[in-house]
Amino acid sequence: MIQRVKKYLLHLVCIMILAVGTVGCDKSDSSDNSNENIETINIDVRLAGCWHLVSFCDASVDVDIYINFDKSGQFKIYQRTEGPAYTVFGGTCATDEVNFVLSGVYDDGTEWNTDYKYTVDTEAQELILESVATPDEVSVYKSSSVPVSATLSTRSASADDVKPL
Amino acid sequence: MKKLLYIAVAVLSVACTADFEEQIVSVADTSVNTKIINSSTGCVEGSIVVRFNNSAESRLAESRLAECATRSGATRTGISGVDLVLDEVRGYAVKPVFVVTDKNRERVHAAGLHLWYELLFDEESDVDAVAAKLADVAEVKSVEFVRRVCRINNPRTISSHNIELSSQTRATNKMPFNDPYNQYQWGLCNLGANSGIEGLYESMPAPVAGADVNVVPAWKLCKGDPSITVAIVDEGVMYTHEDLSTNKWVNSAERDGEQGVDDDKNGYVDDIYGYDFVFESGKITYDKDDDTGHGTHVAGIVTAVNNNGIGICGIAGGSGKRDGVRFMSLQIMSGDSHASDTDVARALQYAADNGAHILQCSWGYPSAESAEGYGSAPGNDKSFKYSCSYEAEAIDYFIANGGTKDGPIDGGVAIFAAGNSTAPLPAYPAAYEPCIAVAAFSPSLRPAYYSDYGIGIDVVAPGGEALYYNGSIISTLPPLPSIGALYAGMQGTSMACPMVSGVAALGLSYAKQLGKRYTAKEFRSLLLSSTNDIEPYLKGAISYVDDANGKQRHVNYEDYKGKLGAGYIDAYKLLLQIEGTPCKVVKVGETTEIELRSYFGEGIANAQFVSAEVSADEETDAGVSVGEYLNGKIAVTCSKRGVATISVTMLVGGGSLSDDLKPFPTEVTRKFVVIAKEELSTNGGWL
Numbered sequence: 001m002i003q004r005v006k007k008y009l010l011h012l013v014c015i016m017i018l019a020v021g022t023v024g025c026d027k028s029d030s031s032d033n034s035n036e037n038i039e040t041i042n043i044d045v046r047l048a049g050c051w052h053l054v055s056f057c058d059a060s061v062d063v064d065i066y067i068n069f070d071k072s073g074q075f076k077i078y079q080r081t082e083g084p085a086y087t088v089f090g091g092t093c094a095t096d097e098v099n100f101v102l103s104g105v106y107d108d109g110t111e112w113n114t115d116y117k118y119t120v121d122t123e124a125q126e127l128i129l130e131s132v133a134t135p136d137e138v139s140v141y142k143s144s145s146v147p148v149s150a151t152l153s154t155r156s157a158s159a160d161d162v163k164p165l
Numbered sequence: 166m167k168k169l170l171y172i173a174v175a176v177l178s179v180a181c182t183a184d185f186e187e188q189i190v191s192v193a194d195t196s197v198n199t200k201i202i203n204s205s206t207g208c209v210e211g212s213i214v215v216r217f218n219n220s221a222e223s224r225l226a227e228s229r230l231a232e233c234a235t236r237s238g239a240t241r242t243g244i245s246g247v248d249l250v251l252d253e254v255r256g257y258a259v260k261p262v263f264v265v266t267d268k269n270r271e272r273v274h275a276a277g278l279h280l281w282y283e284l285l286f287d288e289e290s291d292v293d294a295v296a297a298k299l300a301d302v303a304e305v306k307s308v309e310f311v312r313r314v315c316r317i318n319n320p321r322t323i324s325s326h327n328i329e330l331s332s333q334t335r336a337t338n339k340m341p342f343n344d345p346y347n348q349y350q351w352g353l354c355n356l357g358a359n360s361g362i363e364g365l366y367e368s369m370p371a372p373v374a375g376a377d378v379n380v381v382p383a384w385k386l387c388k389g390d391p392s393i394t395v396a397i398v399d400e401g402v403m404y405t406h407e408d409l410s411t412n413k414w415v416n417s418a419e420r421d422g423e424q425g426v427d428d429d430k431n432g433y434v435d436d437i438y439g440y441d442f443v444f445e446s447g448k449i450t451y452d453k454d455d456d457t458g459h460g461t462h463v464a465g466i467v468t469a470v471n472n473n474g475i476g477i478c479g480i481a482g483g484s485g486k487r488d489g490v491r492f493m494s495l496q497i498m499s500g501d502s503h504a505s506d507t508d509v510a511r512a513l514q515y516a517a518d519n520g521a522h523i524l525q526c527s528w529g530y531p532s533a534e535s536a537e538g539y540g541s542a543p544g545n546d547k548s549f550k551y552s553c554s555y556e557a558e559a560i561d562y563f564i565a566n567g568g569t570k571d572g573p574i575d576g577g578v579a580i581f582a583a584g585n586s587t588a589p590l591p592a593y594p595a596a597y598e599p600c601i602a603v604a605a606f607s608p609s610l611r612p613a614y615y616s617d618y619g620i621g622i623d624v625v626a627p628g629g630e631a632l633y634y635n636g637s638i639i640s641t642l643p644p645l646p647s648i649g650a651l652y653a654g655m656q657g658t659s660m661a662c663p664m665v666s667g668v669a670a671l672g673l674s675y676a677k678q679l680g681k682r683y684t685a686k687e688f689r690s691l692l693l694s695s696t697n698d699i700e701p702y703l704k705g706a707i708s709y710v711d712d713a714n715g716k717q718r719h720v721n722y723e724d725y726k727g728k729l730g731a732g733y734i735d736a737y738k739l740l741l742q743i744e745g746t747p748c749k750v751v752k753v754g755e756t757t758e759i760e761l762r763s764y765f766g767e768g769i770a771n772a773q774f775v776s777a778e779v780s781a782d783e784e785t786d787a788g789v790s791v792g793e794y795l796n797g798k799i800a801v802t803c804s805k806r807g808v809a810t811i812s813v814t815m816l817v818g819g820g821s822l823s824d825d826l827k828p829f830p831t832e833v834t835r836k837f838v839v840i841a842k843e844e845l846s847t848n849g850g851w852l
Contacts, residue, residue: 053851056840059786059808063748063838065851079851081748083763084695084741089850104852112852113844129852134843137806149386149741 042073044095046120047102051127051141058138068146069093075104078150086150101132200300201308203552208310209505211288213296214262214555215247217280221304225280242282246302251286254295258285262507262555263562264432269518276562278514281555283311283507307554313503314528339381342472342485344408346652349639350477351608352466352627352664353380362608362635366709369609369632373702376610376733377627378664380480383671383736386744388471389481389489390674392572395467395523395666396516397439398509399460401451402494403643404438406461406651408476412468412483413438414491416519419447431519439494440515442508451643453500458642462655463527464492465641466663467670476652477639480667480736481674490670493521497528506556513559517566517577522673524563524579525666527659530593532617535586543593547825550597557597564599564685573676576685578692580666582658584617589728596621596828601689602818604729605629605661608636610702612725614709614718616658620820621828622730623693626668628661629654632709665734668692672739681743690833693817695739696732698767703729731817731833732768746810747837749801752845756792756802764835765815769797772815773830783809787841803841812836 053065064080077089093104095118103115114133121128125143130136217225224243239259241248251259262281265273273279286295292310300308340347340354347353351360357374364370394414404413419437422428426435433440435447451461469477472485483489495512497504504512516524530553533544543549550557560579567577579600584592595602602621605613605628612618613630629638637654644651669692676683683691706721747764751757762769774794783789788804791811801811816822816830846852 056808057806061748061808061838061840062746063840064745065748067852077851079748080741080745081750081849081851083747084738087849089848091850106846106848106850108848110846110848110850112850113842113846116852131843134806137843147744149744152382152385 042094043069043071043102044097044100044118044120045071046122047095047118047127050144050146052144053139054142055140056138057136064147064150066144066146066150067141076146078146080150086147088150102129198300200305201296202554203310203312205292205296205310207312208292209313210292211286211290212311212505213284213286213292213299214309214311214507215282215284215299215305216307216309216554217244217282217304218306219277219280222280224304244302244304246304247284247299250295250298250302251284253298254290255287256284257287259283260285262510263514263559264511264518266430266432266518268431272562272566273514276558276565278555278558278562280306281558309554312506314497314506314509340478341381341384342478343474344469344471344476344478345474346476346639347478349635349654351635352377352629352638352660353478353480355608355627360608360635362633364609364633366632366707369707370611370702370705372608372633372636373610376606376608378480378668378734378736379697379738380668380671380736383740386737386740387671387675387678389468389479389483389671390677391483391488391491392569392677393481393490393523393670393673394493394521395464395481395490395525395670396493396495396512396521397460397464397467398495398497398512398516398524398526399463399528400456400458400498401441401449401460401496402439402464402492403451403458403461403641404449404492404494406465406641406643408469408473408641408651409461409464409492411470411473411487412479412489412491414493431515433515436515436519439496440512441496441499442504442512442515443496443499443502449494449496450499452645455501456499456643456645458645458648458653459498459527459655459659460494460496461643462638462640462653463525463659463663464494466638466660467525467667468492469641476641480664481670490674493519506553510555510559513556513563517563520567520569521563522568522572522574522577523666523669524560524567524577525663526580526594527582527657527662529581529584529595532584532586532588532590532592534590534619535584535588535592535617544590544828545826546596546598546829549593553593556594560594560597560600567685573673573681574683574685574688578669578685578689580662580669582662583622585615585657585659586617587615588617589619589724591617591619591621591828593828598829598831601665601692601831602730602828603658603662603665605656605658606699606733608633610699610733611707611722612699612703612720612729613656613658613661614707614720615656616661618725618728620728620830621818622728623818623831624665624696624731625699625729625733626661626664628658628664629656631656632707665692668695668734668736668739671736672743675740676743679743686832686834689831690835691742692734692739693731693831693833694764694766694835695735695742696766696768697735697738698770699729699732700726700768700770727771728819729771730768730819731766731772735766738766747835748840749837750840750842750845750849750851751801751803753803753806753841753843756800758798758800759837759839760798761794761813761815762797764813764837765833768817769815771819772817772833775814775816775832777811777813779809779811783807787839789839789841801839803839806841806843809839809841810836811839 091106116129127141263278355377418429469479471482481490581595605616607630638660787807792800
């Protein structure tokens with residue numbers, strides 16, 4: 001009997017040691033491991049990726065406006081709205097996943113012109129943003145990738161190079 | 166250490182012309198004299214071209230002249246009046262000027278080209294008398310004497326330098342390819358003070374960084390596409406050149422077919438890499454005595470093979486994986502022999518009928534305002550179309566029918582050198598409205614001293630200037646005894662022209678890759694709005710010694726103000742414009758001034774506004790109104806949320822559509838999308 005109890009207690013101690021060891025190896029608790037492998041997700045993960053504007057207020061558009069959302073809540077807008085070269089706007093955004101509202105602030109501190117109700121259709125690979133301030137102002141985006149030219153800088157000879165003769 | 170022979174040679178191939186007569190043709194006037202289009206001075210003996218009236222078509226068809234695909238065999242027309250004349254002068258051949266085959270019959274007939282015939286007869290006959298008799302025949306619409314294209318060499322060998330090929334590339338060389346001579350190609354990438362370019366005379370302006378076609382960033386998007394073909398109408402191109410061979414166009418049906426047979430039934434035999442229209446042969450030649458290498462040099466600028474460890478870079482030469490655009494050699498000069506202008510017309514037709522997208526033509530008539538051409542060359546479109554009728558029609562045919570069915574352009578783009586006569590008017594055909602006329606600039610972004618300019622110029626590109634050490638345009642050459650190198654420098658609008666052809670070819674390559682398709686006019690508009698402003702550089706003056714005659718010459722750059730078209734070409738801008746329709750975001754209810762420079766290129770200052778239009782539906786749906794054009798801007802107001810496309814048309818190149826005594830300006834139309842939102846971010850961001 002006593003032998004059986006001792007054996008049972010030994011097993012119990014082993015189990016407890018095993019459990020503590022397992023908990024002790026939890027990365028988040030380890031002071032020796034870095035946080036590099038931890039993914040911080042601050043927005044609805046369905047938004048993550050690049051989206052290309054294809055429609056505005058029910059009208060199809062063939063323009064170069066791309067929005068890239070990072071899971072951490074960073075965004076970048078690549079837009080060709082001032083001539084042939086892209087302009088890039090970066091910032092941070094957040095989602096209210098109860099009301100499905102997206103809001104954001106640019107890196108220069110400017111807030112977005114409005115918050116947006118968002119809908120993600122993962123099957124159609126579509127993102128729909130509806131202005132909160134102006135209901136019915138709806139933009140539709142298709143899943144895409146950031147164009148190469150959006151990441152290049154333009155260069156042209158400027159008048160500053162002119163030297164008086 | 167290798168040496169690269171540098172020779173500054175200005176070459177422009179110019180048609181030897183009979184005197185041009187600027188006649189205003191009255192439609193009602195059908196007198197014999199007005200049927201004879203040009204003068205017989207300097208013409209080809211024993212040859213006359215006639216254009217029959219439409220009414221003669223059925224009788225010509227009956228005589229089956231039109232079915233004569235190889236242009237041999239027929240000696241009479243079936244038109245009795247004409248045949249009687251031929252009997253008198255021992256006529257021995259009647260050849261259609263343009264080739265008609267099963268493949269092209271419909272479009273050749275639609276263009277009326279099937280009504281042109283060349284009549285060959287005894288050379289002892291008085292050609293003026295023959296012309297008068299033919300003009301007397303009711304079925305004859307016009308009579309023209311035949312001219313020969315000839316070469317004018319201006320060997321302005323200012324100096325001859327042997328360039329030491331450095332074993333080390335310059336640290337600042339930004340070219341992404343391993344072609345060893347690319348560091349000398351300032352026309353593709355000008356490093357300014359680090360370029361190794363120096364003026365040979367005092368007070369010459371320094372080379373300017375960025376004075377090039379801006380192809381280096383463009384190459385990150387596209388380097389070429391083998392489905393795009395550029396027709397090099399010139400001396401024969403050395404298709405076996407070590408730095409060109411991979412990118413030669415190949416007619417595979419002829420290559421794999423039977424020698425001496427028109428395997429693909431396009432009207433030509435053994436036309437594997439193009440065709441020699443001088444000797445009517447499928448064999449292209451390029452290194453006879455009196456050949457200059459001009460055609461090979463021009464081809465190299467467009468599509469020398471990139472990244473193959475040898476030679477130079479071509480603007481659309483690919484990445485080294487056999488992916489450059491293709492050159493098609495259409496030979497109109499061979500040694501000391503030259504094609505007639507009927508052969509030239511046929512060469513232009515060949516380009517259209519065999520899938521060329523771009524016509525690259527570094528040749529033309531003298532400028533009407535040059536010392537050589539004054540009073541004896543076409544100075545406006547009407548004169549050109551009248552006195553060079555079948556050439557003009559051949560150009561029109563190419564623009565309407567060039568390209569391929571599944572390609573990025575419906576039709577073709579015709580690009581011509583403006584001329585090297587320092588004249589204030591470009592030469593024809595360059596100045597002909599449907600063509601793109603290219604002037605030249607130097608490494609200092611000033612107009613090259615030799616370049617024609619003025620009304621009719623569309624765009625400027627690097628042409629080289631031998632007044633600078635290392636200032637010429639380096640490209641490929643055949644191994645001519647007079648030069649002895651496979652690469653050398655030349656200068657001229659002949660070199661500027663293929664710069665634009667290369668940029669256009671690169672643009673079409675990118676369009677192909679993106680699945681885009683344009684009309685010829687749309688693509689031309691894109692090309693001519695992909696420019697930068699050259700006006701800020703038009704200051705000051707230089708003096709130099711003309712080696713041809715030892716005289717000192719003076720160039721005042723202020724004389725060129727407003728006379729260099731839309732500005733200097735930019736390859737990267739073109740590719741960006743091809744990517745997508747530009748867009749402007751405006752606020753509902755507010756008037757927004759839109760700067761058109763962004764959409765028309767920096768050369769808009771010299772352009773004339775024509776119109777800004779919105780479709781009626783969009784005008785209603787988005788409540789769009791467009792205000793007046795002022796100082797390069799238009800005002801746009803949208804009363805509702807929505808989208809509208811605004812189409813803006815400008816005229817480039819100076820002149821006026823109502824003044825037919827000068828070259829016409831070129832119409833450029835660009836579209837951009839306006840999106841009207843209720844609220845905008847204060848920093849311009851989309852959200």
